[in-house]
Amino acid sequence: MSDDEKLVGEFPFLPKQDRAQKKRNALLESGYALFQAKGYEQTTAKEIAAHAGVATGTFYRYFSDKRQLLMSLLEDKIESFLPPEISWVTNDPVSSLASSLESHYNRIHEFGLRRVLPELLLKDPELVGVLKNARTRIHARIYSGLEKAREKGYVWNDLDLDTVSWAIMVIVENGLDQTGHAEKKCTCLEIAKLVCRMVYPPSILEKWRGNTLETLE
Template sequence: MPDREDKLVGEFPFVPKQERAQQKRNALIESGYALFNSKGYELTTAKEIAAHAGVATGTFYRYFSDKRQLLMSLLEDKLEKFLPPEPSWISRDPEAVLAVLLEAHYERLNEVGLKRVLPELLSKDPELAEVLGAARKKLHARIHFGLKQASENGLTWSDLDLDTVSWAVMVLVENGQELESQCGKRVDYQEMAKVICRMVFPPEAIEDLQNREID
């Protein structure tokens, strides 16, 4: 997604080359990251970011057009990390494989942070929504293709609509962390993987996978 991301970020007012100026710009980025995570996007102002970084508000606008541009510079190489993982359906133990993928996915989300900011921004930023929407469609197509392969191997429920199941898998994974915020309960990766796999595979298919040799 590099071309679209460049458009999202836009052209910076000034890109520093000297070390001292680079340090100021980096301090602003770090301050924006901290404040966006703690306060959200709407409640964070450019003035607060500058104060948090220990510089004047005018210095903020020397490096960034607005707070959106600063946020996009934080997100530009991280957007794909917000997307769910692509499951591996044809393996000896798809449930265990998916549980590992889910755990790695949520760990990446925690490392990136900004989980609070992205949903808040998507409803008000059509360009960002378009980029993430296109990425989700591509991921959906890959998940659907994997399910189709599993179906052609006689592994899925015969009456499944694979398109619907593909979207259901994505929605379930994307909203998994809501369980933590709503219920105060940590995501159980094994349990989530079990739910997804039971939605896709009849019990005899799992047994068949465990007994066949997978390339």
């Protein structure tokens, strides 16, 4: 996240001593646990302090409000919620994409605060702007990768790279729900196959299955 997109603002107090740092860390851990369990709106600063075993006044010594605490947890992790960087010039694009998606979805599951974002986006224009900028950067990366693949003659000739880049983002962003909560779960491999069929003609995928990129170059 760039310096002009910092979401936390100025902290009331930044601890230097170990004891104070432990209290601040306890509040962060408490907020993380409660946001996961109850959601953002249903969690209060008082509850976070009580869960951390400190007074409510101690909470406000380190954080101006619960939003600042949450943004401290999210800062520099915003782009981890968005599609990963993908290589479109590889001798096994399906497997490569499936592996990237699996790692991406695992990171999101491990972090665990994905359910909080929709709550915030309804009322936090600043966060909406940061996510929009992050999505624009990811889109540019996908577009650039597809452009390189087109230069080598790997993708469909009539592919609208701008449109398909956004479509890939939507598929990948919604894939987490399909792999985790759908009645019939999709796999990362199935999502990767779908995306690759959008991007590459069958003849290219067929050649890649039995050969290396040198065969096509």
